[in-house]
Amino acid sequence: MTKKILKGIVKSTKNNKTIVVEVTRKFKHPFYEKVIKRSKKYHAHDETNKFKEGEAVSIIECKPISKKKTWQVIE
Secondary structure, X not given: OOOOEEEEEEEEOOOOXXXXXXXXXXXXXXXXXXXXXXXXXXXEEOOOOOXXXXXXXXXXXXXXXXXXXXXXEOO
């Protein structure tokens, strides 16, 4: 099974080796057919602490590193 890759913007870098990435998706409502935006925040592992707030990053699924961290930063 392939791993999911998501693109988002870094919202927080306060934790050590962890960043919070907000991923926004758009979809059409099944009945009303209006385009809706939904966003979700993911905790991702950043080994070198090189990413700053506001940067666009890609994250990929990985095995659980902690309770909330199951994603890892690619670029």
